[in-house]
Amino acid sequence: MRNQHVLVAVPEEQLRTSLADRLTTAGYLVTAVATGADAMTRLDRHDVDLIVVDVAIPDLYDLARARPLLTDRPPIICMTTCDALDLLLPEIGTEVEDYVTKPCRIPELLARVRVQLRQTVLRHGDLTLDEVVYQAWRGDRPLDVTPAEYRLLRHLLVNAGRVLSKEQLAQSVWGESRDLNTIERLVSRLRQKVGPSLIHTKRGFGYRLE
Secondary structure (H helix, E strand, C coil), X not given: CCCCEEEEECCCHHHHHHHHHHHHHCCCEEEEECCHHHHHHHXXXXXXXXXXXXXXXXXXXXXXXXXXXXXXXXXXXXXXXXXXXXXXXCCCHHHCCEEEECCCCHHHHHHXXXXXXXXXXXXXXXXXXXXXXXXXEECCEEECCCHHHHHHHHHHHHCCCCCECHHHHHHHHHCCCCCHHHHHHHHHHHHHHHCCCCEXXXXXXXXXXX
């Protein structure tokens, strides 16, 4: 099965590159462009499953006009400074499936991408989590994780590359604060199952998945 293809249309180079890198790491095929005209060219030549577009992009009108002409109309997630869909540009306001406000939190955007693509499998490198059967794998090897370990691993995965404090991890696993030694023991047990090279410690700050 082919990787799902996400078209990222964002004028700001740093944000465009960051989004493309995170989406690629998450297992998507990504095409990143800076203008609406370039987006139209990619839509003509490639199958696209989802469009992520910054409403500040040049030629937004052309992209909005082209989408209804496509045989398979990919859903659109907009990035906007507006706080409500009815404030978006009229050309695309009625065609938007979802939106995020800027400054954009990339983990939130990734979650919305998964919802639009009906994705139940999360990937990072050779780590895979299936959110239907609640099973984790490294490569082809299934991991025998407890529910708490699964929730911890999932939170690290969707925030891959970010350092998460022990307090944040406790909230994600149990929904409440816990003794920090409890998190340390949980991380230690998880490391034994997934391998020590995946979960890194930043002393004095917390943990991150790399």
